[in-house]
Amino acid sequence: xxxxxxxxxxxxxxxxxxxxxxxxxxxxxxxxxxxxxxxxxxxxxxxxxxxxxxxxxxxxxxxxxxxxxxxxxxxxxxxxxxxxxxxxxxxxxxxxxxxxxxxxxxxxxxxxxxxxxxxxxxxxxxxxxxxxxxxxxxxxxxxxxxxxxxxxxxxxxxxxxxxxxxxxxxxxxxxxxxxxxxxxxxxxxxxxxxxxxxxxxxxxxxxxxxxxxxxxxxxxxxxxxxxxxxxxxxxxxxxxxxxxxxxxxxxxxxxxxxxxxxxxxxxxxxxxxxxxxxxxxxxxxxxxxxxxxxxxxxxxxxxxxxxxxxxxxxxxxxxxxxxxxxxxxxxxxxxxxxxxxxxxxxxxxxxxxxxxxxxxxxxxxxxxxxxxxxxxxxxxxxxxxxxxxxxxxxxxxxxxxxxxxxxxxxxxxxx
Numbered sequence: 388x389x390x391x392x393x394x395x396x397x398x399x400x401x402x403x404x405x406x407x408x409x410x411x412x413x414x415x416x417x418x419x420x421x422x423x424x425x426x427x428x429x430x431x432x433x434x435x436x437x438x439x440x441x442x443x444x445x446x447x448x449x450x451x452x453x454x455x456x457x458x459x460x461x462x463x464x465x466x467x468x469x470x471x472x473x474x475x476x477x478x479x480x481x482x483x484x485x486x487x488x489x490x491x492x493x494x495x496x497x498x499x500x501x502x503x504x505x506x507x508x509x510x511x512x513x514x515x516x517x518x519x520x521x522x523x524x525x526x527x528x529x530x531x532x533x534x535x536x537x538x539x540x541x542x543x544x545x546x547x548x549x550x551x552x553x554x555x556x557x558x559x560x561x562x563x564x565x566x567x568x569x570x571x572x573x574x575x576x577x578x579x580x581x582x583x584x585x586x587x588x589x590x591x592x593x594x595x596x597x598x599x600x601x602x603x604x605x606x607x608x609x610x611x612x613x614x615x616x617x618x619x620x621x622x623x624x625x626x627x628x629x630x631x632x633x634x635x636x637x638x639x640x641x642x643x644x645x646x647x648x649x650x651x652x653x654x655x656x657x658x659x660x661x662x663x664x665x666x667x668x669x670x671x672x673x674x675x676x677x678x679x680x681x682x683x684x685x686x687x688x689x690x691x692x693x694x695x696x697x698x699x700x701x702x703x704x705x706x707x708x709x710x711x712x713x714x715x716x717x718x719x720x721x722x723x724x725x726x727x728x729x730x731x732x733x734x735x736x737x738x739x740x741x742x743x744x745x746x747x748x749x750x751x752x753x754x755x756x757x758x759x760x761x762x763x764x765x766x767x768x769x770x771x772x773x774x775x776x777x778x779x780x781x782x783x784x785x786x787x788x789x790x791x792x793x794x795x796x797x798x799x800x801x802x
Contacts, residue, residue, distance in 0.1 A: 413703035426696040426705075427689050428484045433705045435480040436712050440719040442475030444759050445752060446657055447548070447720070449727045451740035455540030456727065458547060460659045461743035461752075468749075469655040473643075476656035476667075478555060479614045479678025480685065485559060486618020489566045490573075494622075503567060510563050513774065514556055517713040520773045521721070522791035525549050529794060541728075543801050548720040550798045554607075555716075561608055562615045569612075569619045578620045578631060584612035585675055592672045596650075603669035610670035614678045632686035639679030646673050711771035715763065718770060722763035726755065 420426075448459040462469055489510070496506040525545075532542060562569075572580035587609040594600040617635075620626055646652040652673045658665040666673045685692075696702050708715065727739055735741055738751025777784055 409700070409703070413699040416703045416706050417699040420702070420706075425487070426702065427685075427692045428487050429705050429709050430692050430696050431480050431685055432484045432712060433708045435477040435484070436708065436715055438475045438477040438480075440715065440763070441756070442472065442477075442657065443552075443720060444723060444756060445475070445749070446472070447723060448743040448748070448752075449544065449723070449740065450742050451731070451735050452742075453540070455538035456544045456731075456740075457540060458544055458660055459743055460657075460661075461748055462655055462657070462659045463661060464744055465746065465749070466654070469653075472654075472656040473677055473680075476677075477681065478611070479674070479681050481555070482559070482562065482611045482615040482678070483618040483621070483682050483685070485562065486566075486569065486615040486620075487622040488618075489563055490570055490619040490622035493566050493570065507564065511560060514560055514563075514713065516777070517717045517770070517774055518553060518556060519788060519791045520770055521549070521553075521717045522794045523787045524770075525721075526790040526794035526797075529797070545724055546798045546801045548724055550795075550802065552716070552720060556713075558607060558611055562612060565612075566619070569616055570623075572616065573619050573623055573625065578617070578625045581613050581616040581620070584609045584616060588613065588670070588672050588675055606670045606674075610672070610674040613675035614682055617679075617682055626686060629687065632683045632689075635679045635683030636687065637683075639676050639681075639683060643673055643676040643680060646671075646676060711767065711774050714767055714771045714774055718766040719759075719763055722759050722766055725762045725766075726758050 446460050446462055448461060449456045450459045462472075492510070493503070493506055496503075529542065529545065532545070569580070572583065576583075588606050591602050591605045591609065594602050617626065626632070647654055652671060653659075653662065653664055653666050655662075656666055656673070656677055658667050665671075696705060730736060730739065738748055738753075738755050741748065741751075743749070743752075
């Protein structure tokens with residue numbers, strides 16, 4: 388996902404933060420923001436990244452047992468908490484705002500005389516740079532862990548946590564590639580264009596669950612294209628008025644409830660370790676249903692969110708987060724691992740290394756959230772600069788890419 392620096396680039400410069408203080412920074416960002424900017428898009432992106440980070444930290448338990456760390460989920464023992472994942476699994480919002488941002492950006496690029504390929508290279512570079520840095524860094528960290536004798540089970544756990552979330556970026560890149568087709572579909576069909584990938588998702592689910600056909604991979608793209616297409620429609624003025632919002636709330640909500648109650652879809656919107664079936668791997672019809680529900684709610688609350696984002700300090704915080712949202716996304720599980728492995732010598736600490744066996748574990752995990760956040764803040768301060776163009780010699784860039792490829796190959800052999 389590309390975060391447009393546009394008129395608020397100053398917020399990405401630490402020197403600006405130091406001169407004039409936070410109030411001065413907020414005032415400058417406010418003054419530099421065009422009156423026509425759709426702030427709710429930025430706000431939804433920020434809400435999405437915060438929800439995903441918080442959700443992963445709450446449902447990912449790293450249990451110390453038999454000499455190594457393995458992954459467990461509190462939802463396996465606390466299924467009654469599964470409805471909370473409908474509020475925390477917000478990837479649908481990412482694709483919504485991604486469709487909006489890419490449609491607007493592609494239109495602006497065309498007006499400026501830039502070719503589609505030039506535009507796509509820029510978007511892909513913004514997506515790829517943080518990923519390459521993450522993988523290159525873990526090539527070094529992973530080699531160090533192996534050299535000091537970290538058990539293979541723990542090594543595999545680190546790979547799973549670091550690499551698995553990156554599937555989202557690959558899918559998002561594909562949706563970015565097909566943006567011209569999404570725009571053309573919106574011109575032809577309007578908001579109804581989102582029904583096409585929705586119908587494909589439903590057909591794939593029927594083929595999977597009724598006829599046991601191995602076609603679930605199709606939904607890896609189709610399911611997320613639903614809200615991406617809605618984002619394109621939003622960018623082109625197609626979601627104006629509350630009627631569309633209520634249609635998404637009612638339609639998405641009813642479909643989701645029918646799938647869970649009548650067709651026995653899993654209630655959780657995140658994967659559960661050891662569960663026989665998941666709504667995410669591959670995505671099921673419940674994914675666009677819940678995403679449509681979330682989109683409708685977001686549109687209904689658009690006015691209130693816009694009023695909140697009109698406050699300079701709130702807007703500045705959202706801008707700063709969005710300028711390096713990819714860094715936050717890429718490194719949030721590393722923050723969890725850093726804390727978990729860093730205090731490993733202290734033994735099994737409640738809520739950190741212990742089995743997620745009940746509500747008490749969740750209460751204990753809440754205590755660790757500020758520690759994870761502090762670790763993520765430190766990683767963000769170190770790596771956020773690499774979302775922009777790398778001002779380093781070509782040899783250094785080649786070395787970083789080589790390290791990243793090496794770790795990617797290693798990860799492929801482990802997963």
